[in-house]
């Protein structure tokens with residue numbers, strides 16, 4: 001297919017997918033990326049539209065609540081703000097509605113407690129394919145000057161999270177982008193890649209390692225689901241998991257294996273050398 005034909009075929013698929021209420025808030029880049037791949041592998045546009053929707057379901061919609069009432073949630077969070085216990089309770093209720101954060105609720109205190117024991121107060125975070133995880137901010141030991149960058153593929157989720165981050169007095173941004181094609185390159189102290197790699201590998205098999213190598217963070221918190229959403233088996237232990245192990249062992253940072261819970265996830269943290277910092281000769285905490 002000629003370049004211009006390909007571009008217009010992608011646009012046809014994008015428009016058709018955006019026309020569906022289930023996918024209208026997905027960032028256009030994400031739809032276009034998937035559409036281009038599906039057009040190359042399917043017999044016609046109709047098949048490519050169906051396959052693009054299926055893929056979007058697998059990587060995003062399957063984890064989301066049936067109905068996300070972001071305006072109402074933000075209003076409730078505003079009401080709870082100022083009362084730490086009430087705010088945490090409300091955040092937990094909302095996190096319970098996303099398959100990934102729901103699973104982590106019982107260990108939130110333990111998880112983020114361990115992170116801060118290891119690296120101290122957190123000054124900057126990049127939360128990649130974040131889902132509802134920024135709502136766990138009240139459990140994180142963020143410094144008063146902390147900056148939080150949250151990236152996922154939904155425009156309405158990004159707007160909600162932007163409102164929440166501001167509400168809890170944290171600087172930063174929540175943005176809808178296609179993280180499988182890279183993340184913004186501002187340096188951060190810690191990046192979270194929570195249960196994101198197996199999900200993103202459904203879009204691109206090489207994305208896991210590429211992200212690990214390119215995220216400009218000094219510390220990485222990476223997790224893998226023990227079981228897939230649908231199958232509840234270990235099938236989703238992905239190609240990247242052994243690669244990650246090897247990368248951590250042979251790299252210059254330390255590998256810790258925390259929270260090895262048979263029914264939840266295995267967690268790794270890797271102190272990643274600040275390669276860019278070393279290259280540019282910059283110093284100081286981020």
Ligand SMILES: C[S@@+](CC[C@H](N)C(=O)[O-])C[C@H]1O[C@@H](n2cnc3c(N)ncnc32)[C@H](O)[C@@H]1O
Nearest residue numbers: 059060100101129130131152153178179180194
């Ligand atoms: C398994 S969930 C993990 C969510 C979160 N990290 C957590 O552990 O709670 C995967 C997330 O990746 C997001 N996602 C999938 N593909 C994406 C893409 N190409 N760009 C940005 N976000 C994406 C989905 O919307 C979903 O929120």
